[in-house]
Amino acid sequence: MNQSKKAVKRPDGRKVDEIRKVSCKAGVVKNADGSAEFIIGNTTAIAAVYGPRELYPKFKQDPSRALLRCKYNLMSFSVSDRKRPAPSRRDIELGLVIKNALSQLIFLEKYPKLAIDVFIEISQADAGTRCAGICAASLALADAGIQMRELAGSIAAGALGDLVVLDLTKEEEDYPEGATDLPITYLPKQGLITSLQLDGDISFAGFKKALKMGINKCKELVKLQEEALKINYLKGDKK
Numbered sequence: 001m002n003q004s005k006k007a008v009k010r011p012d013g014r015k016v017d018e019i020r021k022v023s024c025k026a027g028v029v030k031n032a033d034g035s036a037e038f039i040i041g042n043t044t045a046i047a048a049v050y051g052p053r054e055l056y057p058k059f060k061q062d063p064s065r066a067l068l069r070c071k072y073n074l075m076s077f078s079v080s081d082r083k084r085p086a087p088s089r090r091d092i093e094l095g096l097v098i099k100n101a102l103s104q105l106i107f108l109e110k111y112p113k114l115a116i117d118v119f120i121e122i123s124q125a126d127a128g129t130r131c132a133g134i135c136a137a138s139l140a141l142a143d144a145g146i147q148m149r150e151l152a153g154s155i156a157a158g159a160l161g162d163l164v165v166l167d168l169t170k171e172e173e174d175y176p177e178g179a180t181d182l183p184i185t186y187l188p189k190q191g192l193i194t195s196l197q198l199d200g201d202i203s204f205a206g207f208k209k210a211l212k213m214g215i216n217k218c219k220e221l222v223k224l225q226e227e228a229l230k231i232n233y234l235k236g237d238k239k
């Protein structure tokens with residue numbers, strides 16, 4: 001892959017490793033045990049965490065660890081074509097992807113027999129919703145005071161033709177010459193990638209470059225979450 005060719009320019013003029021404007025906030029759903037909002041460009045994710053709490057029916061209880069459950073929902077009005085409100089196959093799959101990405105974050109063994117429920121609602125979607133959902137959930141879990149190893153960063157890397165980029169918009173994902181989507185979730189302290197998906201084609205050199213760019217950005221996203229947690233803690237309105 002030859003980046004010097006630069007055959008493609010990003011529609012919004014961003015640099016290849018520049019992500020959209022990010023803002024994140026903890027403590028946005030007062031009824032939840034923990035919550036957060038994560039906004040990246042025109043994508044907005046809200047996460048609410050309930051638990052650790054009793055798990056029924058009892059046969060689902062695991063005496064060695066908590067059961068983590070994650071529900072992802074793309075709201076009907078979040079996209080330009082109205083999405084049917086019932087959970088789609090995509091919603092169910094993304095719930096599972098997010099659960100797997102988050103499992104390594106939490107000391108699940110500290111909460112035997114209990115359940116931790118994570119609800120992710122996407123109120124506005126312009127690509128990158130699974131990654132925004134994971135960042136929101138990571139912050140919401142910490143806001144809930146759940147014992148965690150660390151926070152998780154998540155971002156979609158990818159490519160527009162031969163150009164390796166970060167944080168594709170929906171317009172970029174629909175790039176006619178072919179776009180590649182490579183969402184990454186990374187835990188910086190453990191040096192662990194807990195989710196990595198690939199939709200499209202990419203050369204091995206491009207893949208390595210995208211991975212490196214994505215991991216560096218995940219580290220920055222974790223720092224932003226730490227800031228948001230501090231701000232919410234200092235506000236002192238946590239239950």
Ligand code: CDP
Nearest residue numbers: 079080083125126127128129130131170181
């Ligand atoms: O959102 P993410 O990139 O994680 O997942 P995707 O399945 O690659 O979806 C990309 C984008 O397609 C979403 O963020 C939405 O903007 C759009 N989409 C849509 O318009 N209608 C749907 N039913 C699903 C996705």
